[in-house]
Amino acid sequence: MSTQSTDAAPLSFEVHRRDDVRSAAARAEILADPGFGKAFTDHMVIATWNRGEGWHDAAVRAYGPLSLDPAAAVLHYAQEIFEGMKAYRHADGTVWTFRPEVNAARFARSARRLALPELSQAAFIASIRALVQTDVDWVPTGSDGGEKSLYLRPFMFASEVFLGVRPAAEVTYCVIASPVGPYFASGVRPVSIWVSTHYTRAAPGGTGAAKCGGNYAASLVAQMEGSANGCDQVVFLDAAEHRWVEELGGMNLFFVLRDGSIVTPELTGTILEGVTRASVIELAKDLGHEVLERQVSLKEWQDGAGTGELAEVFACGTAAVVTPIGRLVWEGGEVHVGDGRGGPVALALRAALVDVQYGRAEDARGWLTRLA
Numbered sequence: 145m146s147t148q149s150t151d152a153a154p155l156s157f158e159v160h161r162r163d164d165v166r167s168a169a170a171r172a173e174i175l176a177d178p179g180f181g182k183a184f185t186d187h188m189v190i191a192t193w194n195r196g197e198g199w200h201d202a203a204v205r206a207y208g209p210l211s212l213d214p215a216a217a218v219l220h221y222a223q224e225i226f227e228g229m230k231a232y233r234h235a236d237g238t239v240w241t242f243r244p245e246v247n248a249a250r251f252a253r254s255a256r257r258l259a260l261p262e263l264s265q266a267a268f269i270a271s272i273r274a275l276v277q278t279d280v281d282w283v284p285t286g287s288d289g290g291e292k293s294l295y296l297r298p299f300m301f302a303s304e305v306f307l308g309v310r311p312a313a314e315v316t317y318c319v320i321a322s323p324v325g326p327y328f329a330s331g332v333r334p335v336s337i338w339v340s341t342h343y344t345r346a347a348p349g350g351t352g353a354a355k356c357g358g359n360y361a362a363s364l365v366a367q368m369e370g371s372a373n374g375c376d377q378v379v380f381l382d383a384a385e386h387r388w389v390e391e392l393g394g395m396n397l398f399f400v401l402r403d404g405s406i407v408t409p410e411l412t413g414t415i416l417e418g419v420t421r422a423s424v425i426e427l428a429k430d431l432g433h434e435v436l437e438r439q440v441s442l443k444e445w446q447d448g449a450g451t452g453e454l455a456e457v458f459a460c461g462t463a464a465v466v467t468p469i470g471r472l473v474w475e476g477g478e479v480h481v482g483d484g485r486g487g488p489v490a491l492a493l494r495a496a497l498v499d500v501q502y503g504r505a506e507d508a509r510g511w512l513t514r515l516a
């Protein structure tokens with residue numbers, strides 16, 4: 145069967161505004177301290193695909209529970225993908241998002257890997273624009289330096305009612321939005337990382353480069369192990385040799401060497417190709433760093449911390465932006481990099497990125513798209 149999109153005509157999202165939106169006072173209370181991923185706006189996007197009609201019934205509707213048949217395929221076989229991006233309010237009140245075409249392209253690659261229908265880049269961006277314009281009052285102001293934003297979560301899942309194991313013939317696409325503050329409640333401070341030696345996240349030929357729910361389900365037990373060992377996040381090693389550092393459960397990794405050069409694990413098909421990773425590579429070059437994409441062994445991290453060859457380690461992703469890593473812990477040992485604060489390179493890259501996102505620095509590469 146073909147799972148290609150039949151987007152012959154551009155998909156448009158009809159807006160059905162609810163008349164019971166929350167009051168300005170209720171919204172202000174949530175925006176004052178939104179946390180991360182706990183509160184949601186008044187509306188959502190929903191669209192349906194089936195083999196006969198392609199994408200149709202695309203609309204912005206009241207946010208609320210979905211009605212799912214217990215035999216919906218996603219509940220059994222996890223045929224599901226998602227994206228994560230943010231809308232930023234600039235000081236002049238306009239609202240922008242960061243490199244949405246890159247998220248759209250990754251969403252299409254994830255769809256192909258999970259045998260789901262593709263959504264065109266135009267439809268993907270139109271869907272987030274329709275939702276953000278409808279719920280524009282939910283985009284927090286970022287100008288107070290608190291780095292608040294509206295997190296956007298597009299996702300697609302197999303909604304066909306059928307227990308056979310095959311690509312679903314009916315699929316649902318949604319976008320929901322959540323006002324957020326910093327991902328780590330404690331702000332920008334170095335985090336501790338647990339090395340998962342019992343569990344791997346992705347194997348060659350698997351789904352590591354796709355953003356599908358199953359990858360995250362498979363990482364949770366390792367995350368529990370990390371938490372039990374006093375760590376904030378888990379680093380996964382390659383599945384074949386258990387030797388090469390791949391990525392964290394939800395962020396890509398960077399290493400700053402003593403000579404100022406920067407190394408990040410190369411894309412092998414088992415790592416998620418982060419939008420932040422790609423952007424950090426370019427910004428680091430702007431700041432005069434040589435950037436190398438190559439394999440990095442766990443031993444290089446362990447030894448480099450001891451010899452001082454490794455000056456900084458940091459992780460990056462949309463949710464937590466750039467997060468310094470201070471401590472690496474494994475069964476039987478640990479090493480520290482840095483002095484317990486964020487390193488200068490990580491903090492400079494973080495500032496360069498958020499300054500573009502919040503409109504405080506020139507958007508020299510045209511990375512921003514206006515939403516409202």
Ligand SMILES: Cc1ncc(COP(=O)(O)O)c(C=O)c1O
Pocket residue numbers: 228391392393394395396416417418419420421460461462463
């Ligand atoms: C496994 C994984 N790696 C890396 C990233 C970083 O990707 P991005 O910078 O596009 O948010 C994420 C977050 O989406 C992720 O879930």
